[in-house]
Amino acid sequence: MIKGITLVRSVPSADAFDQLSSLFNALGFEPGKGWHDDSGRGAAFLAPVGNLELVTGRVPAVPPILIEVNQLDHVHSAVERWMLAHYRTEEIAAQLSAVELTHWNSRLFTVELGPEMKLGFWQSENPLHGVVPAVEGDLNATGMRFAVVTTRWNTVITDRLLQGSLDALYRSGAAKKDVEVVRVPGAWEVPSAARTLAETKKFDAIVTLGCLLRGETAHYEAIYNEVARGIGQSQQDTGIPHAFGVLTCETLEQALDRAGLKAGNKGFEAAIAAIEMVSIQRKLAVAK
Missing domain, CATH: 3.40.50.960 (Lumazine/riboflavin synthase)
Structure with a gap:
């Protein structure tokens, strides 16, 4: 039985590694088991749900790392506060996008922390997206005593x-x-x-x-x-x-x-x- 999936991505430098780890920690990711040896370092960040999306033909115009959240506007504010502590104000305007609607019924904003380090945070506009199917009661009392x-x-x-x-x-x-x-x-x-x-x-x-x-x-x-x-x-x-x-x-x-x-x-x-x-x-x- 499949238990989980891990995608391994390299970052361009030790500074980029520290930046990305700092941002994910600030956003409350659950830390997984990391490693550190003579060849480099690794850090795992766990999310409740992971997806592997395979694409053929045209590659969607989205960042290579997509993170689904709820309360997207609060997440955007949290990222902005983190960037204010690590970047100059004039840099943030170019690196952090506004929250925008997508053509796939979602809202999205992106963060570019450096070369090959672009993240996308998104939230579905479908209120039933991700809702676990469950038996629920109806508020119809007709015929009840x-x-x-x-x-x-x-x-x-x-x-x-x-x-x-x-x-x-x-x-x-x-x-x-x-x-x-x-x-x-x-x-x-x-x-x-x-x-x-x-x-x-x-x-x-x-x-x-x-x-x-x-x-x-x-x-x-x-x-x-x-x-x-x-x-x-x-x-x-x-x-x-x-x-x-x-x-x-x-x-x-x-x-x-x-x-x-x-x-x-x-x-x-x-x-x-x-x-x-x-x-x-x-x-x-x-x-x-």
Whole structure:
């Protein structure tokens, strides 16, 4: 089985070797095993993916060393900063190109460090380029049944979380008759209700909501640990997805921010996660 590929290229001088090594180190390449003896020096730089491209006929007008990156503009800035530390300003304008579009649906810039030392850094404009194929859930709740467990304690927060959850479910196609809301006294009771609902097998997913605010005693930690453990245990034992929307905050202000003011609505996010997990489970079941 093929394990990897290495292309060996010579550089014109020891100074060029040091320059190129310095640039690659500054950009965060993973160093490989190098060597140094009487005949010369070698340095390896590792990348997650390597390609060998063979060409016949016209050779593409690209540098002999092409490095694929993400966040190309940040890489361009990093190269420019490195060059400012090693070259005169007037030299950089001739050696470092601007980021430009190519005819092969990418953006590219080049760096010329000396004779026969031209590099190209590029990024594909295709958003799916290089994405690893994976099973992912769809955000379509049509035909799914959900139970939403929320609390009477801290209702100034949990009611906002509940509205966010219902908004997410209904927007995604869930029918109102397929969503059952259960209100328990406090966060401590959420796992028990979630477990009872999951064991009925009437629901495709359970959305758990609550709010715990830190006090001056250890009560907060004791409650939170048991709530998280109970919800997780219920999910593992029943096989029904449980979305975790129980806030654990230092202050009421932090909780309000997470219930729709400044940091999104965690109830909405929990419901979206529940929809996606139901979809994933159904796809995985079909694939068996």
